[in-house]
Amino acid sequence: MCLIAFDHHPGGEWPIRLVANRDEFHARPAAPLAVWQDAPEIIGGRDLEAGGSWLAVHRRGRLAAVTNLRDPRLKVAADSPSRGALVQEALTCPDLPAWLDRLATGEAARYAGFNLIAGDGRRLWHLHRGLDAISLREVSPGLHGLSNASLNSPWPKLIGARQGLGASLRHGRWPEDALAAMADPHPADDDQLPETGVGLAMERMLSSPFIVGEHYGTRAMTWLSWHASGRIEIGERRFGPNGVALGESVERLAPSA
Template structure:
């Protein structure tokens, strides 16, 4: 997952509404949004190479998502376990808050740099593990954006997506305008690009909200709405050069999962 925008309103009927794009090589094997056969309390997409996920929710009332952190100027850690295991652990650990504290204290060092969002409907937490260290923080109420730096870093794609998402939330039902925002393929002006050490040509290629490429690009857009009795998830999938590959919807309730 490489771009997440969300509205966090604890105590409301819809405490979390979220839109996210997963950017990945098109050849990486993936399972679309579904109930996990070996963990039937979970719903989410699945990385079939390493077995983890970029975004998922649990019947127990938890949500988690992960992005990588990009900074080629700093020395990257050696090869590490897949970051896709982090949302899975957040959703299945018996004591998730204690696990998050342990992750920040020591376990994060075993992974490449990442951002992890974890929500239980009451609290939304953000773990950032990057070249400058590892932090755990509570997310304040409001609309936020997260990509491959820390929370609300004002990269052009983050600002554009966050502002577009905020406008979408004022146009109920919000899902259609949110999808329009997340499928924006415009590149950012060169002068506005961040310098993460990958070169300006690559920075420009990665700068749209929705990335279209033959080898690498946006492979899924996921919408999430946390309701009083359920978590609603909607996923649209894409192939090389942004070709549409279908969509799925799930309603995840404490009493079970229904699928359309």
């Protein structure tokens, strides 16, 4: 996952509403949003190369999503664990705050750079594994965005996605307007680009909310609605090379213990 915008309102009618884009090489095998056959309590897309996920939910009421960190200076061992495994572990660990604390106090250093958001509809946490530090904090209520830096870093595509989600909720056009903002293929102006060490041409290509390319691009666009009753609705739109639409799936989860 490379771009997430979410509205977090614990105690409200909608504790979480979220939209997200997953950018990846088109050749990397992945399964669409569905119930996992070997773990039917989990619903989400799945990376078939490493076995993890970029965004998924658990039937008992838990959400997790991960983004990579774009920082070429951060080096890790070639056999470091997959960051997608963090999503599955966040959903299935018996004590989410304790598990996050263990990661924040050192275990996260085994992974390449990442951002993880995880929560249960009442509390939501952001764990950041960066070059210089590992940090964990509880996310405050309100509109937030996350890409490949840290929470609410002022990248143009993050700002656009967050604004699109906010307008969608204000005008009662959720999720359509939020998804339209995530589908914007226009790159940012050069003077607005971040400097992440990947070169100007790559910064330009990666600066749009929706990335169109023959070999690399936006492969999945996800939206999620979490109702105060515990009901969760999650949908996914899938795309192939050059942004060709490949299909759409929607799953609905009733509250469960």
